[in-house]
Amino acid sequence: MRSELFAAENLEKESAQPGLRLQNSKMLKIELNGECMARAGSMVAYQGDVRFQALGAGGFGKFLKQKLTGEGVPLMKISGRGDVFLANFAADVHLIDLEPGDALSINGSSVLAFDSTLQYDIKMVQGMGMASSAGLFNCVFTGQGRIAITTRGAPVVLTVDQPTYVDPQAAVCWSAGLQTGYHRAEQLGLGTLLGRSTGEAFTMSFAGQGFVVVQPSEEPPVAGAGQQQGGGVLGGLFD
Structure with missing residues (x-):
């Protein structure tokens, strides 16, 4: 059987060491010998x-924080021995x-997988007000350890050596x-030019x-952080 589908770049990538690695630009391969998140x-x-x-x-404490803040990562533990392929x-x-x-510090929606040797917590972003979604x-x-993140498109990594917005x-x-x-767009002279698709004025x-990693797309506003849905923040605990 012959096809360009079977070209080398589409075949499974092999490695002698366990861990997280790229199968391709859209897919993660975990060569598992133990556990991973x-x-x-x-x-x-x-x-x-x-x-x-x-x-x-990732635990009852993080579950409560996730419900209260709208942030966090819905996790699964992967254990055993084999190859696991992930994508989002x-x-x-x-x-x-x-x-x-x-x-x-990472947006929870961008977390794909990470080594179980890493620790994480849900923390308030300093300097942020409650007036935004x-x-x-x-x-x-x-x-x-190693963490795999996702972006919607090819990102730019900005070196923060001057004021960055x-x-x-x-x-x-x-x-x-x-x-x-956190700044209102009007303070920077941008008026309503920023965030026209998301309703953001900040x-x-x-x-x-x-450094800060910026993707060429916008995540939807996070419910529960500056917004209220289904009876407000406390109501979300019982969703």
Whole structure:
């Protein structure tokens, strides 16, 4: 049987070391020998002796925070030995290696998978007010290990060495040590030009030393963070 479908770039990528790696720009491959954490529902295929366990937001404390803030990651634990392939609506997949002392603040909707050696918590983004429908809380990852994130399209990584401003729904992740703020678009002379598709009239500011990853698309506003649905924030606890 012959077809361009069977070209080398489409064949399964093999490696001698277990862990997270790119199968291609849209798909993550986990060569599993132990356990890993992943976004619930992101598995598209697997081979071998692999087990999946739903974890919600990663513990009861994180579950409550997720319900209160609208932020967090619906997780599953993957364990066993084999190959697991993950994707999220054909979004671009990127790998980040965290070292001891690193801290990464990331929009929960952009988390695809991460090593179980990493820790994360849901924390308020400093300097953010309650007047916006943007997510005011992010997942902050620390420890040593690899994390796979997704972006809607090819991102730009901005080095924050001068005042930097980003549409809140386009900000994927940033160095957790950066100072963040929140500004009305009118204060920057942008009027209603920003966020016409999301209803946002605000922009995030970043200062300090670090980076911010910006995607060429906007995530929808996060329910529960500055918004109220289904009886308000507390009502969401019983959804």
